[in-house]
Amino acid sequence: MENPELHDQSPIPEQPTDNSTVAKILGHWLREVLETIIPAVIIALVINLFLAQATQVYGQSMEPNLHHSQRLVVEKISYRFHGPRRGDVVVLKSPQNGSELLIKRVVGLPGETVTIHDGLVYIDGVPLAEPYLTQGTAGYVEPTVVPPLHVYVLGDNRNFSNDSRSFGPVPLENIVGRAWFSYWPVDQVGFVH
Numbered sequence: 001m002e003n004p005e006l007h008d009q010s011p012i013p014e015q016p017t018d019n020s021t022v023a024k025i026l027g028h029w030l031r032e033v034l035e036t037i038i039p040a041v042i043i044a045l046v047i048n049l050f051l052a053q054a055t056q057v058y059g060q061s062m063e064p065n066l067h068h069s070q071r072l073v074v075e076k077i078s079y080r081f082h083g084p085r086r087g088d089v090v091v092l093k094s095p096q097n098g099s100e101l102l103i104k105r106v107v108g109l110p111g112e113t114v115t116i117h118d119g120l121v122y123i124d125g126v127p128l129a130e131p132y133l134t135q136g137t138a139g140y141v142e143p144t145v146v147p148p149l150h151v152y153v154l155g156d157n158r159n160f161s162n163d164s165r166s167f168g169p170v171p172l173e174n175i176v177g178r179a180w181f182s183y184w185p186v187d188q189v190g191f192v193h
Helices: 018-051
Strands: 052-056 071-075 089-093 101-108 113-117 120-123 141-145 150-154 175-184
Touching: 052 175, 089 150, 101 120
Parallel strands: none
Antiparallel strands: 052 071, 071 175, 089 101, 089 175, 101 150, 113 120, 113 141
């Protein structure tokens, strides 16, 4: 009697090699990662470029309202619909060093005349109410007309602030956005005023 296994001529299927299995697993994993990471990176870039970004306060120019190392969310949407408003806390590119970001408060708007004397800021000759300050504004600044598409900014800690008194009115194109929300440290979580 013949052994049927000896006469079976059908090809034996090849067993996958370890290399091809590893390649398939890596290919599948890579595809999954790319399908997840690339959209996430694109979404993060769109949010950072057009909607909001995180920033950190450096220095003491906005004390007592904002403190060194405090972390903020800067929203970039509202100024697409209207210009900065008096009292807004804005993040801007320094006119002196475009790579440096500054945080300041808008006090003068386009077309207004800003003057500083006797410890007060005057807008068109009228003293500006600044309830967010704990001290007066030292020094003297001659009447300065804020040009179109510019704002006049000051730090809340007027004695320790590099602001429009040094570099003049700021072009609107230098404004990154409005400081909107403080998220760190925990005891300072809340909206920026």
